[in-house]
């Protein structure tokens with residue numbers, strides 16, 4: 001008899017709609033609001049969750065069927081509450097391919113969000129600047145991605161397709177909502193953020209940093225910033241019809257010169273995240289406030305101004 005799931009039945013490779021629904025229902029049964037916005041906080045950018053009011057924290061390890069963070073020092077929890085007048089669910093730390101999970105499992109929370117009724121996915125990450133014009137501390141609004149891990153067939157959508165999530169062959173045109181990018185540019189200008197960038201993010205598997213030859217290649221093919229996340233989440237979000245807004249904080253510059261002997265390090269990523277966290281937080285809050293205003297749900301008593 002033909003194998004129903006040629007990718008294998010392990011939960012790393014396949015999770016049925018009903019199992020995702022069970023996780024979504026479990027979370028909904030434990031929280032007081034029904035989130036409209038899902039947020040995935042990048043490395044060093046989790047302080048956004050401090051702006052969430054009436055917050056309820058749920059550790060990933062306490063959610064049956066949810067992956068758990070394995071990176072040392074990562075918090076690993078959902079924070080649910082109100083932000084700028086809208087109910088939100090924030091993931092404080094995400095799941096990375098380099099941790100050993102399949103991409104299907106790394107992106108599972110996005111489908112959980114969808115089945116909880118979430119409509120928008122807001123994503124942040126720490127990334128390294130490949131574009132020579134980029135500086136450490138810059139914010140890059142993501143216009144598009146190059147999904148290196150996915151191009152060769154390692155996709156979070158691999159395996160049987162359940163049309164209740166989305167179509168077999170989803171387009172990726174405008175996976176990063178252009179209207180939200182335009183809005184973010186206006187907000188960045190209002191905030192006086194110097195020289196905000198709009199560019200292409202490249203997802204590599206990690207955990208090692210890129211070699212100099214790899215950085216040169218990435219530059220040649222049009223990458224502006226490189227990191228170890230985001231694309232698989234956005235592919236999954238686009239498949240199931242979530243509107244996506246994403247930005248990278250440039251926490252290091254790619255080394256393109258053997259003579260300079262530059263070595264990227266994790267401490268630098270964390271330190272740059274810390275120095276720019278209030279700006280990143282305010283940008284995200286103002287974006288959410290603008291969505292609340294559009295939906296007619298603004299609450300002037302809420303705010304995360306610094």
Ligand SMILES: O=P(O)(O)O[C@@H]1C[C@H](O)[C@@H](CO)O1
Pocket residue numbers: 041042043044094096124125126127206227228229230265266269
């Ligand atoms: O979760 P993100 O993509 O922000 O994490 C980045 C990529 C690696 O996990 C780590 C490298 O320093 O930061």
Ligand SMILES: Nc1nc2[nH]cnc2c(=O)[nH]1
Pocket residue numbers: 126127128204206208209210226227228251252264269
């Ligand atoms: N791949 C990659 N991801 C990062 N995330 C933060 N910095 C880096 C980097 O230099 N390379």
